[in-house]
Amino acid sequence: YSKVIKLRTTMSEALKKRQEKKKRKICAKLQAYGLQIDCNPTSTVVIANAGIGNMVCSTELTHLVSQYGDCILLKLDGKSYAVVQYKNTESAKYAAESLEGHQMVKQTKNEFATFYCFYLNNIPQEDVIFAEEKSDLPNGLIKIENFLNKEEEQALINCIQHDISILSNDHVSEKLKHRTVLHYGYKFRYGTNDVDINNPISEGLPNYIENLLDRIMATGYLPSRPDQLTINMYEPGDGIPPHTDNTRSFDGVLSTVSLGSHTVMNFSKEGAERIDVCVEPRTLFLFTGESRYEWRHGIQQRKFDILDQGKKITTRTIRYSLTFRTVVKDAGKSGCTQKEEFLIPENESDANSLESSHVHSVYDKIADHFSSTREKPWPHVVEFLQSLPRASVVLDVGCGSGRYLGVCQQHFMLGCDRSVSLINICKQKNFPSFVCNGLKLPVREGSFDACICIAVIHHYATEKRRIQAIKELLRAVRIGGKILIYAWAIEQTCNNVKSKYLKKNAVTSNQEHIESDVSSPKDGKQKLAVHVNRTLFVQQDLLVPWKSKNVNSKSNNSCSTYLRYYHVFKENELQSLCSQITECSVLKSYHDNGNWCVILEKV
Numbered sequence: 277y278s279k280v281i282k283l284r285t286t287m288s289e290a291l292k293k294r295q296e297k298k299k300r301k302i303c304a305k306l307q308a309y310g311l312q313i314d315c316n317p318t319s320t321v322v323i324a325n326a327g328i329g330n331m332v333c334s335t336e337l338t339h340l341v342s343q344y345g346d347c348i349l350l351k352l353d354g355k356s357y358a359v360v361q362y363k364n365t366e367s368a369k370y371a372a373e374s375l376e377g378h379q380m381v382k383q384t385k386n387e388f389a390t391f392y393c394f395y396l397n398n399i400p401q402e403d404v405i406f407a408e409e410k411s412d413l414p415n416g417l418i419k420i421e422n423f424l425n426k427e428e429e430q431a432l433i434n435c436i437q438h439d440i441s442i443l444s445n446d447h448v449s450e451k452l453k454h455r456t457v458l459h460y461g462y463k464f465r466y467g468t469n470d471v472d473i474n475n476p477i478s479e480g481l482p483n484y485i486e487n488l489l490d491r492i493m494a495t496g497y498l499p500s501r502p503d504q505l506t507i508n509m510y511e512p513g514d515g516i517p518p519h520t521d522n523t524r525s526f527d528g529v530l531s532t533v534s535l536g537s538h539t540v541m542n543f544s545k546e547g548a549e550r551i552d553v554c555v556e557p558r559t560l561f562l563f564t565g566e567s568r569y570e571w572r573h574g575i576q577q578r579k580f581d582i583l584d585q586g587k588k589i590t591t592r593t594i595r596y597s598l599t600f601r602t603v604v605k606d607a608g609k610s611g612c613t614q615k616e617e618f619l620i621p622e623n624e625s626d627a628n629s630l631e632s633s634h635v636h637s638v639y640d641k642i643a644d645h646f647s648s649t650r651e652k653p654w655p656h657v658v659e660f661l662q663s664l665p666r667a668s669v670v671l672d673v674g675c676g677s678g679r680y681l682g683v684c685q686q687h688f689m690l691g692c693d694r695s696v697s698l699i700n701i702c703k704q705k706n707f708p709s710f711v712c713n714g715l716k717l718p719v720r721e722g723s724f725d726a727c728i729c730i731a732v733i734h735h736y737a738t739e740k741r742r743i744q745a746i747k748e749l750l751r752a753v754r755i756g757g758k759i760l761i762y763a764w765a766i767e768q769t770c771n772n773v774k775s776k777y778l779k780k781n782a783v784t785s786n787q788e789h790i791e792s793d794v795s796s797p798k799d800g801k802q803k804l805a806v807h808v809n810r811t812l813f814v815q816q817d818l819l820v821p822w823k824s825k826n827v828n829s830k831s832n833n834s835c836s837t838y839l840r841y842y843h844v845f846k847e848n849e850l851q852s853l854c855s856q857i858t859e860c861s862v863l864k865s866y867h868d869n870g871n872w873c874v875i876l877e878k879v
């Protein structure tokens with residue numbers, strides 16, 4: 277057994293003994309769960325305290341464990357451990373030794389989970405979650421099978437059946453023509469496919485879904501905790517017409533948990549082949565990116581489904597689905613019509629929904645066109661990368677479609693971005709990259725020699741968030757590590773030289789000009805101005821139009837305007853944010869073509 281434990285040599289003897297004792301206890305617990313712990317390294321690592329039950333973020337964990345080699349994260353749901361299957365024993369050994377004693381911040385509490393690693397000599401067959409994105413799903417749809425176990429499923433069904441059977445003020449139940457629905461938090465209005473934000477149901481979401489919702493939050497995909505729940509009950513022969521859940525009323529990611537019968541969900545989108553996705557009971561679907569905004573989903577009214585390419589016919593029984601949504605509180609915030617009014621956010625929740633509707637979802641929609649205009653690297657950014665010691669490990673936070681990921685072959689470059697569609701483009705280019713929010717980077721402290729963050733932090737809608745984004749960059753690099761940040765400047769001329777952005781005015785006179793909307797206080801709140809492209813900025817917080825061409829369509833006729841939120845920086849503002857952060861030393865600060873830039877060092 278002692279071969280399993282490789283504790284760090286720096287530990288004191290007493291601490292080492294305590295750890296060994298603790299580890300033996302944990303080992304006994306794992307064995308009690310039926311896991312066969314092997315004294316010798318195998319290709320399967322079990323990490324105690326890294327399970328969904330420990331509130332560890334699965335996306336963060338996935339990125340962490342994959343640093344040591346090709347692997348699949350198998351999670352035994354509800355339990356307090358994770359199982360990682362590596363391609364070979366060597367990688368597994370590397371991971372187990374590196375992750376021993378690793379501490380990860382838990383999702384919902386301000387606490388750490390301390391990892392203990394063991395080897396398994398059997399891969400558990402029961403209750404395994406493959407948190408893999410499958411290629412036969414619409415882009416952005418994340419399917420996690422066995423998200424809950426059978427007992428949890430039955431307990432939820434019992435609660436739902438009880439709610440259906442009683443008339444109560446805390447939910448609204450309705451028998452529709454082709455299914456029965458229950459609404460919590462807000463009543464869903466089928467005529468307009470929205471909710472009345474002024475009329476919430478006072479009881480909120482039912483208590484019995486809180487644990488489930490904690491677990492959904494722990495996946496790390498949802499920007500905020502949902503406040504509306506629709507439960508659909510489908511009898512055999514029931515269905516739901518193809519639709520896209522209203523993006524004006526509901527923010528960001530949707531999550532749906534299935535209980536009872538299997539079903540088949542059909543995804544459709546103009547110009548794309550229909551995708552039929554088999555929905556097993558106990559599966560969680562996260563509708564992100566394209567699957568949320570561009571695809572319709574529906575369920576045909578049938579009593580049976582034909583699966584496995586016609587080989588299997590399965591009869592439907594009663595199915596329940598729980599769809600969690602987050603209601604947009606200021607109804608004018610989502611979507612992209614310019615006539616609506618938008619306010620400068622004053623709190624985190626407003627900032628979160630503004631970023632979701634006017635940054636994340638816009639980039640997901642304009643990704644192809646955006647990428648085609650962002651190919652040429654900026655020289656001073658390349659210069660910074662080249663100034664780093666050879667073979668540096670560099671993280672590009674907000675890498676977009678990978679503009680800088682291929683420019684410096686002498687380094688190891690890793691990219692991340694909040695936009696699923698932009699990361700898909702990086703992946704097509706074979707750039708190592710992943711999706712995450714820069715406010716919470718799923719990386720270990722000090723893992724990088726350097727970070728770049730180009731044209732990203734101007735998309736955070738409060739100063740607190742801009743500082744948090746810089747703090748995360750500092751956390752990601754080691755002491756002595758360098759960081760380069762670029763943010764758009766309100767000053768678009770420097771030493772009387774116009775930035776390229778302004779200069780382009782001459783050749784883009786046929787650009788659409790939307791009425792510039794200078795902020796005037798409205799009920800004491802400042803409005804966001806809609807900026808006129810290629811002109812001087814009238815204020816710091818703005819919506820900047822992006823006229824999108826569909827680069828994939830031959831006709832080039834399909835064109836729409838989206839508004840992206842920006843906070844353009846004043847001279848010294850970026851420096852001053854950095855100086856509020858301990859361990860941050862500003863090495864250099866400069867203006868580059870309409871951007872304020874800083875080079876930082878972690879001290």
Ligand SMILES: O=C(O)CCC(=O)C(=O)O
Binds near residue numbers: 573
């Ligand atoms: O039953 C499902 O899985 C889907 C439900 C749904 O799409 C909805 O309620 O909007």
Ligand SMILES: [Fe+2]
Binds near residue numbers: 519520521573
């Ligand atoms: Fe839906």
